Amino acid sequence: MMIANDIKYVGVNDHEVDLFEGQYTVPNGMSYNSYVILDEKTAVFDTVDAHFFSQWHANIQNILGSTVPDYLIIQHMEPDHSANIANFMNLYPNAKIVSSAKSFAMMKQFFGTDFADRQVVIKENDTLCLGRHTLTFVSAPMVHWPEVMVTYDSVDKVLFSADGFGKFGALDIEEDWADEARRYYIGIVGKYGMQVQNLLKKAAGLDIQTICPLHGPVLKENLGYYLKLYHTWSSYEPETEGILIAYTSVYGNTKKAVELLADKLRENGCPKVVVQDLARCDMAKAVENAFRYSKLVLATTTYNADIFPFMKEFLHHLAERSFQNRTVGLIENGSWAPLAAKTMRQILEKCQKLTFANTTVTLLSALNDDSSRQLDALAQELCQDYLAQRSETADKNDLSALFCIGYGLYVVTSRDGGRDNGLIVNTVTQVTNTPNRIAVTINKSNYSHDVIRKTGIMNINCLSVDAPFEIFKNFGFQSGRDADKFADMEALHSDNGLAFLSRHINAFLSLQVEQYVDLDTHGMFICGITESRVISPAETMTYTYYQENVKPKPDTAAKKGFVCKVCGYIYEGDTLPDDFVCPLCKHGVSDFEPL
Numbered sequence: 001m002m003i004a005n006d007i008k009y010v011g012v013n014d015h016e017v018d019l020f021e022g023q024y025t026v027p028n029g030m031s032y033n034s035y036v037i038l039d040e041k042t043a044v045f046d047t048v049d050a051h052f053f054s055q056w057h058a059n060i061q062n063i064l065g066s067t068v069p070d071y072l073i074i075q076h077m078e079p080d081h082s083a084n085i086a087n088f089m090n091l092y093p094n095a096k097i098v099s100s101a102k103s104f105a106m107m108k109q110f111f112g113t114d115f116a117d118r119q120v121v122i123k124e125n126d127t128l129c130l131g132r133h134t135l136t137f138v139s140a141p142m143v144h145w146p147e148v149m150v151t152y153d154s155v156d157k158v159l160f161s162a163d164g165f166g167k168f169g170a171l172d173i174e175e176d177w178a179d180e181a182r183r184y185y186i187g188i189v190g191k192y193g194m195q196v197q198n199l200l201k202k203a204a205g206l207d208i209q210t211i212c213p214l215h216g217p218v219l220k221e222n223l224g225y226y227l228k229l230y231h232t233w234s235s236y237e238p239e240t241e242g243i244l245i246a247y248t249s250v251y252g253n254t255k256k257a258v259e260l261l262a263d264k265l266r267e268n269g270c271p272k273v274v275v276q277d278l279a280r281c282d283m284a285k286a287v288e289n290a291f292r293y294s295k296l297v298l299a300t301t302t303y304n305a306d307i308f309p310f311m312k313e314f315l316h317h318l319a320e321r322s323f324q325n326r327t328v329g330l331i332e333n334g335s336w337a338p339l340a341a342k343t344m345r346q347i348l349e350k351c352q353k354l355t356f357a358n359t360t361v362t363l364l365s366a367l368n369d370d371s372s373r374q375l376d377a378l379a380q381e382l383c384q385d386y387l388a389q390r391s392e393t394a395d396k397n398d399l400s401a402l403f404c405i406g407y408g409l410y411v412v413t414s415r416d417g418g419r420d421n422g423l424i425v426n427t428v429t430q431v432t433n434t435p436n437r438i439a440v441t442i443n444k445s446n447y448s449h450d451v452i453r454k455t456g457i458m459n460i461n462c463l464s465v466d467a468p469f470e471i472f473k474n475f476g477f478q479s480g481r482d483a484d485k486f487a488d489m490e491a492l493h494s495d496n497g498l499a500f501l502s503r504h505i506n507a508f509l510s511l512q513v514e515q516y517v518d519l520d521t522h523g524m525f526i527c528g529i530t531e532s533r534v535i536s537p538a539e540t541m542t543y544t545y546y547q548e549n550v551k552p553k554p555d556t557a558a559k560k561g562f563v564c565k566v567c568g569y570i571y572e573g574d575t576l577p578d579d580f581v582c583p584l585c586k587h588g589v590s591d592f593e594p595l
Helices: 050-064 085-091 101-111 177-204 223-234 253-267 283-292 309-320 340-350 369-382 384-389 399-404 447-455 469-476 543-550
Strands: 002-004 007-009 012-014 030-032 035-037 043-045 071-073 096-100 119-122 127-129 134-139 149-153 158-160 210-212 240-247 273-277 293-303 326-333 354-363 410-416 419-425 428-433 436-443 457-463 491-493 499-501 505-519 522-534 561-564 570-572 592-594
Touching: 002 210, 012 050, 035 050, 050 085, 071 085, 085 101, 096 101, 101 119, 134 177, 177 223, 177 283, 240 253, 240 283, 240 309, 253 273, 253 293, 253 326, 253 354, 253 369, 273 283, 283 293, 283 309, 293 309, 293 340, 293 369, 309 340, 326 340, 326 369, 340 354, 354 369, 369 384, 384 522, 399 505, 399 522, 410 447, 410 499, 419 436, 419 447, 419 469, 436 447, 436 457, 436 505, 447 457, 447 522, 457 499, 457 522, 469 543, 499 505
Parallel strands: 043 071, 071 096, 096 119, 158 210, 240 273, 240 293, 293 326, 326 354
Antiparallel strands: 002 007, 007 035, 012 030, 035 043, 127 134, 134 149, 149 158, 410 419, 410 457, 428 436, 436 522, 457 505, 491 499, 505 522, 561 570, 561 592
């Protein structure tokens, strides 16, 4: 396989393996990827699993012919990629190994030698010139071992990404990338979301046109799709709106309750309901789905004053992988002392940002009228936002939505022609209640100001405390004149035809402009309410909460200059120019403060 004119694929497919890392089923096998760059100096990237040395070496010889490799670049020391280091070095006695100091320490452990006289030790931002190609090395600790480095070739704009962007499955099998990449990521890398986020930030500064992972296909097209999924997975945000019901059942009574709940969830508008029996399904697939969907229902029996073993294993997998940012419902069953709900909560105590449903369903051996009513209440609670989002089931005159207005942060949506638009504001106020009127103040320089003046309508999306920083970047750090802010976001529409957010809001109000007040730099829109929906009971995002909990803390160590109070951008220098505008959020000098 040719990656570029000078870059060739020399990896292998493994259809003999049944369990990857001794635990993950791989019905379509695995690939162990290795690459060669042909230049004045020749470099081989990583080796393959021990069982495939002969095939791998033959692949290298087919590419190199009589050429002798100069370097073996080792990015990751896990044995499926490093097992043949000693074999390679014996075959090519003049080759040198390029790797991190931590990798050489591991080589000593695996092979009894660290090849001290043949080492090229690299660290963050070191380079290696092969001739036409110059490689830059980027550290990626805990993605997913501490020694990992990734490599960037600036000539062909290739990122050799180690285990990043890998997937289960051999390369001679066609299958959907996301399904097996998700199961691979959540199972193997899922615990290290922060470290993956750090690597993505580094990658954002590189012009990448091809990604060469150590497992799975080489990625050349639509790289934004893969990068977006990795951002979603590593930030622990739900990928798909829906509910996973994970259960165990001894005699079938818990299963009956689960099946009944699944029907009720579908009736109440849940867009996707997935049911998995933990005793019979692929556990890694169940864990993957828990991270994929926005809500989770756990149903199990009290067992030996604990919970059923498969449920216990499942919950420990979630906790070990930093499960967070989800709504969780609980169903317990017990014939004399139901303890399952309490036990499940205790296991998940160390998980962050979990919201437990107010309704806990308790079965006493089997379903009865009381537990059936509890199932109704749980379904209603879990589907409150879905019911409110659907035009046909929403209460469009729920004026308790007004209580979601405070000194908060809001996404104001509008529509110019055929395109939805939105911006972040913190200037929304209820000014009268007979009738109910809302004042919204918007800077005249904002594109939304002109759109709303022309159309006379807007929606106020009341952000909730689960809104991630990406929402603020998307709606606050770019202009609708230049960017389609809903291009990569699912938008729902209210009766006035305007968008409202499907996630991260607790209410929205549709407004009709009744009066406009010119405030020099800003315009104030006095509006009547045409529709108001409460989406969830979540707390409203305040400006203070955003500053303290959402906005990333800037790295100010050993820096001198000024920091933007809105987005955290740092301007380094003794003096901030009077006309300086933040390149990220477009705010001026009044929103900067000295470090």
